[in-house]
Amino acid sequence: MAKIKTIGLLTSGGDAPGMNAAIRAVTRSAIYSGFKVKGIYRGYRGLITDEIVDFKTQNVSNIVHHGGTILKTARCKEFTTPEGRQQAYDVMRSHEIDALVVIGGDGSLSGAREFAGEFDIPIVGLPGTIDNDLYGTDHTIGYDTALNTIMWCVDRIRDTASSHERLFFIEVMGRNAGFLALNGAIASGAEAAIIPEISTEVDQLAELIQNGFRKSKNSSIVLVAESPITGGAMGLAERVRKEYPQYDVRVTILGHLQRGGSPTAQDRILASRMGAAAVDALLEGQRNVMIGDANDEIVYVPFNKAIKKDKPIDHDLVDTLRRLSI
Numbered sequence: 001m002a003k004i005k006t007i008g009l010l011t012s013g014g015d016a017p018g019m020n021a022a023i024r025a026v027t028r029s030a031i032y033s034g035f036k037v038k039g040i041y042r043g044y045r046g047l048i049t050d051e052i053v054d055f056k057t058q059n060v061s062n063i064v065h066h067g068g069t070i071l072k073t074a075r076c077k078e079f080t081t082p083e084g085r086q087q088a089y090d091v092m093r094s095h096e097i098d099a100l101v102v103i104g105g106d107g108s109l110s111g112a113r114e115f116a117g118e119f120d121i122p123i124v125g126l127p128g129t130i131d132n133d134l135y136g137t138d139h140t141i142g143y144d145t146a147l148n149t150i151m152w153c154v155d156r157i158r159d160t161a162s163s164h165e166r167l168f169f170i171e172v173m174g175r176n177a178g179f180l181a182l183n184g185a186i187a188s189g190a191e192a193a194i195i196p197e198i199s200t201e202v203d204q205l206a207e208l209i210q211n212g213f214r215k216s217k218n219s220s221i222v223l224v225a226e227s228p229i230t231g232g233a234m235g236l237a238e239r240v241r242k243e244y245p246q247y248d249v250r251v252t253i254l255g256h257l258q259r260g261g262s263p264t265a266q267d268r269i270l271a272s273r274m275g276a277a278a279v280d281a282l283l284e285g286q287r288n289v290m291i292g293d294a295n296d297e298i299v300y301v302p303f304n305k306a307i308k309k310d311k312p313i314d315h316d317l318v319d320t321l322r323r324l325s326i
């Protein structure tokens with residue numbers, strides 16, 4: 001394998017709090033180990049359109065506490081075509097970039113796997129997504145901050161919900177995964193979480209109402225994972241208005257609020273550890289792996305595994321939520 005001299009670094013897909021801490025960690029660890037670093041702007045799009053600059057340690061000063069990504073990000077359709085990837089490869093070589101570190105979610109790591117396979121490039125991925133839906137890692141960068149944001153928002157909604165004695169459906173992000181909804185519900189003391197992982201097995205709404213979930217309460221909060229499988233908060237509210245008109249229902253969709261804000265200590269530490277580990281992985285000759293954390297240890301997860309889309313939810317947590325909401 002040719003010796004790596006220059007590492008290209010990009011963020012791709014939806015941004016996540018902690019991406020800047022990861023950019024800082026990769027850049028500084030790489031320079032510490034004698035590599036050159038090039039920052040690629042706007043994800044894979046910047047690789048195609050040649051938006052690449054030399055990164056020194058100063059480029060990543062004073063960013064550890066900022067949300068978003070200083071490298072900007074994008075979802076790039078062109079990179080899904082062989083022509084787009086060829087162009088990206090040509091640009092990459094013109095900058096003498098020998099290896100890439102890609103910070104992003106499921107779609108970004110799928111793109112990395114494709115690219116690495118076609119052009120035999122060493123690529124290491126960092127799991128950067130609020131959704132926590134990558135297999136092989138207990139946490140993704142940005143997930144803890146998003147969870148805290150959800151908790152903060154639900155605490156505020158609870159005040160008005162209880163004053164008006166209303167039933168609130170609060171929709172949270174997660175794409176097709178229910179991690180944010182489930183753990184957000186536990187952290188905020190919500191009555192239930194309606195999540196795609198169990199939506200096909202049980203009618204969660206009917207179960208909730210039949211169990212008399214408001215017997216001892218004057219208001220209720222239900223977190224709903226955005227997903228066509230759950231029906232979303234709007235869909236569920238519509239159903240309640242028709243089937244259970246005795247309830248005064250309201251909907252809040254938290255939306256992109258969940259993607260912003262200063263990262264929590266946990267996300268900053270995770271991103272810093274993972275960023276340093278990405279450089280170690282390249283030094284060890286690893287390629288096409290995502291850095292994960294499993295039981296607080298850094299692990300290398302092959303791209304194929306990481307993007308399998310079947311990261312299981314913890315059924316004990318589902319049970320805990322059920323027991324705590326009586």
Ligand code: F6P
Nearest residue numbers: 014105129130131173174175259
């Ligand atoms: O993957 C992160 C995420 O925030 C998902 O939770 C959400 O479904 C999606 O991105 C939203 O994407 P966009 O910002 O492109 O609308």
